[in-house]
Amino acid sequence: MNKYAIIDIGGKQLRVEPGRFHDTQHFTPFQHVLTSNKKISINRVLLICHGSSINLGYPWLDDATVKGRILHGCFKKRLTVQQIYSKKRTRRTFGYRENMTRFIVDSIYFGHKDL
Template sequence: MSKYAIIDIGGKQLRVEPGRFHDARHFAPIRDMSKSNTKMSVNRVLLIRDGSEVNIGYPWLNNADVRGRILHSCSKNKLVIQKIHSKKKKRRTPGYRETMTRFVVDSIHFNGKKLGDC
């Protein structure tokens, strides 16, 4: 697509497009994750592209935000770490699952206008 934004969320940079869903960990703006369809807004926008026009922030763009809603919280696949002691015939597989938050981007706004509006 020719309309997208790059945001800083959860210590990572994500390329987001309107209408698509994304997963983020350490989602700080919303504390209560139990409710679905909670509206959210992200102000840490690093770059916005609308067709051939590209706006780059230093470090973030002023008057830019990405609006969307939280769908639900989910978990990633289990990260497995195997510890094998060969002479003792002992195997252990500790691991953990990261908690992720799935959200969908509804619109991208820059200077009071929705991205794509003329």
């Protein structure tokens, strides 16, 4: 059975499936509150596909929820930025790693029923 949902999280759209983990960049403004194995609920569901039926929201589905839990915090690959000053013949290299939050989707609810 093919079931998935598309959610809006951190200003980006993410396709989630039950039993899989996903990484997101901006999960909440309170990053220090999110500990491992903390239960989460996401209400900004744009689309739910369950088998051959597709439910679209405008912009979100009212009675849809994606439930899961936080696994741990992680980092993205290092992003390298170079500044090259052509007239001075110098260059400067620096980089950073973005903080990510890894979460796993336990279930997708639509109409107060688990799909």
